[in-house]
Amino acid sequence: MAEFLQQVLNGVSLGSIYALIALGYTMVYGIIQLINFAHGEILMVGTYIGFFSITVLGLDLFSSLILSMAGAAVLGMLIERIAYKPLRNSTRLAALITAIGMSLFLQNTGLLVLGAEYRSFPQVIPNIQYRFFNGQVVITSRQILIFAVTVVMMVMLQYIVKRTKMGKAMRAVSLDKDAARLMGINVDTTISFTFALGSALAAVAGILLGIYYNTIHPLMGLVPGLKAFVAAVLGGIGVIPGAMAGGFLLGIIEALVSGYWSSMFRDAVAYGILILILLVKPSGLLGKDAGEKV
């Protein structure tokens, strides 16, 4: 029982990071129906901005979080402007290949500029272990930090999407782009804003990943990016609460697989879940079945 509880706790902290990344996928998909493959690389760039602002500029965690969120948001908007906007009216195949190209461009530019070596992420908070159930269940201060930051970010996102004017515009554009334009909503600005918001969340997730795994690398965005995409599909892509639920669920499943079976099969199980969910309920756990438009 204690073992189970421990794995679930580990899963929740990793899952909350997945959920943060998945939110970016889901929002972008909801608004322009594109899988933004470069999302994982935006995360990587955000992490490095955080890394350099802590180590070189000597900022504290909070300020470096803000700085890397801003940097990632600008990068996200730039990518949208340069690569995705010209293709908005072309086929989805072309857009998807462009997104893959952008992802590889960022990865390899990262390798070229930052070097291929792993760097250790500075330990911004002291690592304290809290023990429960006669010391059988351990929660670390890092896990608490990760969870707390994630929850704050999610609450903020919910506020932006549900209460602000921009959030209303986002919902309107994702519902019907043309009708939104007729109503006087600036669709381009709204799409840019969505990219900025998703990218900022990715930057936060990246820094949390750095704290969680201790190391960062130019290719660090690849696997969490794919996993988060799986999480987004699991919860129902385009649905914000779905991304959160999917992220937590995937994290817990992964922790249980590595705890009870083998960590070697963790990734295979994640992709297996993806294929399974696509077969059984392609719209995801929280998604609605959308009829096909003719």
Add this chain to the structure above:
Amino acid sequence: MKKAGRVAKETVLIVVALVAVYFLVSVAISKNLINPFQQVNLFLMGINIIMATSLNLIVGFTGQLALGHAGFMAIGAYISAVLTMKFGQPFLLATVVGAIAAAIMGVLIGIPTLRLRGDYLAIATLGMGEIIKVILLNIEYVGGAAGLIGIPQLTNWNWLFLYTVLTVVILRNFINSTHGRACLAVREDEIAAETMGINTTKYKVMAFSIGAFFAGVAGSLYAHYFFLIQPNTFSFLKSFDALVMVVLGGLGSLTGSIIAAVVITGINALLQDLAALRMVIYSVILLVVMIYRPQGLMGTKELSFDLFRKNRSESRGTGTQSGTTV
């Protein structure tokens, strides 16, 4: 009558050109006129032609973005290598069995996932490729992460040439057949094709498994040329390499894929010391081509000997639909 004569003449020209290439390279290899480095790249060109043209059948002609092509290559490579290495079977049999295994995997993956449209298929096939990699990493019988070492080097120029030509000929004939037309219809408009009575899932699975079959052939050739295969050789990047060739050559142009496979393998050879820079150049080229010419450099045009003739509207089927986008 005039048209039939022209086609026959073109076929003769192609056969003459192929025979010439075959003997020139045979002589060059036997007289040691090309150094080992050039020879490696020559063989890679052949393997890449098979990979690119077979992927083009799925992505370019049927319009289904599949990102797991390297996974099929891995199946072909591992199964054929195990057959020749551990069971002492002949190369021909090993290759065919490896390719059939890849095709069966294509059907197994294809039937469920090809009901999905567009992006979901891309991500499902990507996941499939990764699962194959993880499974191979965990099987001790085939060496786990260290891979299979000491596969007999059975791939020679004769086999390579034969398989490459056969692949292109079979794919070309498939595309120009009734089934191939159905695949093109699926690409152009899936819903309309379905309305016209085309069983879209059937044709998607068909294209998918044929593509997988030839990826298996490519994998077998690869394994028996480099005598070492590792699960990581067949990662997502390998699938991406093939995709770049397909896109640059033109989504829906076999000759385009062939040219792109040759050119990109050549560029790779030149840039081999600068691995990271090579990928940066790749991805920039891909981005620029996608933004300014989403249908690929050649589009759906086929290059042929009658390229410079004035009256082009009479040329072969796949060459005439220049206005289509993918």
